[in-house]
Amino acid sequence: MADDGEKAHSVDEDESLTFGQKVKRELHEWAVTLAVFIPVFMIFSGLLYEQRVIPSESMVPTLQVSDRVAVAKFAYGYDRYSLPFSLGRYLPIPEGRIFARTPKRGDVVVFEHPHTARVMIKRVIGLPGDRIQMIGETxxxxxxxIDSEYIRTVRYVPHGRSRAVTAYEWRETADDGKSWLTHRQEKGDRGDNTVLFVVPEGHLFLMGDNRDNSLDSRFLSGHCPPIDGVVDRVGCPLSVEADQASVGFVPMDHLVGRAETVIMSLYRCKFEDNEPCKKRVWRGL
Structure with a gap:
């Protein structure tokens, strides 16, 4: 009986409140909820995992436009770029990285573009001290x-286009056995043959899996000019506008984290010739 009385009393209280008082009470409850939820969310996304949405086709076939990817923030340590919503670029946080770890060749990494404020995703191909060069698409x-194996030819409709393109799918395998798929299209693309790159200490050489649609470390617009056909320096003035520059050599302290899993996707498969579509829900990279 006491419980019924308490409920009746609560209902009577609600009915006695004015509309403004009810709104004020709801706002107060929301404020309390957010005061608890936001710090928990910031700690989780700043120290453990955050979600990133793939904006371009530079990582096809591994990642498609609109894929939601889980990024492990703890994989390479923490610095100002680890903060969620890219808050680190606006806060007076000292440079440097704690619990720093070097990525492995083949890792898919999320990072902040060295020349702009864009957050990007590419694959690690070159580690500090490595000598990297593209010769005839290899x-x-x-x-x-690198060990390369032709897999198949596929036709698909790229994001935002109406016509299908033909891509040649290859599997590349690193010395440690880790492998990944790449797409190649037209032979003779400007990224198929390059100068020699020597990766400086503290930097990475990154490439997109979609080799003919990725402005990555192969392209000179984000690098120092080559000397005798070799690029091995950083810190030179750009020869183009920053938003037109490649990523160049990417400093390891610009890393946000390691992409680990496609959580879900709004991508609609548009393969032709009845080619099968890969699973795009909770798929590891």
């Missing part, structure tokens, strides 16, 4: 061609 690492 990646050479320290003078040796």
């Amino acid at each position: 990646v050479y690492i320290n003078g040796n061609p």
Whole structure:
């Protein structure tokens, strides 16, 4: 009976409140909820995982436009770029990285573009000290061609286009056995043959899996000018506008984290010739 009385009393109280008082009470409850939720969310997304949405086709076929990707923030340590919503670029946080770890070749990394404020995603191909060069569409690492195997030819409709394109799918395998798929299209693209790149200490050489649609470390617009056909320096003035520059050599302290899983996707498969579509929900990279 006491419980019924308490409920009746609560109902009577609600009915006695004015509309303005009810709104004020609801706002107060929301404020309390957000005061608890926001710090928890900031700690989780700043220290553990955050979600990123893929904005372009530079990582096809591994990642498609609109894929939601889980990024492990703890994979390479923490610095100002680890904060959620890119808050680190606006706060007076000292440079440097704590619990720093070097990525492995083949890792898919999320990072802040060295020349602009854009957050991007590419694959690690070159580590500090590596000598990287593209010769006839093939990646050479320290003078040796990466193991490449032709898989199949596919036709698909790229994001935002109405016509299908033909892509040749290859599997590349690193020395440690890690492998990934790449797409190649027209032979003779400007990224198929490059000068020699020697990756400076504290930097990475990154490439997109969609080799003919990725402004990555292969392109000179984000690098110092080559000397005798070799690029091995950083810190030179750009020869183009910053938003037109490639990523160049990417400093490791610009890393946000390691992309690990496609959580879900709004991508609609548009393969032709009845090619099968890969699973795009909770798929590891």
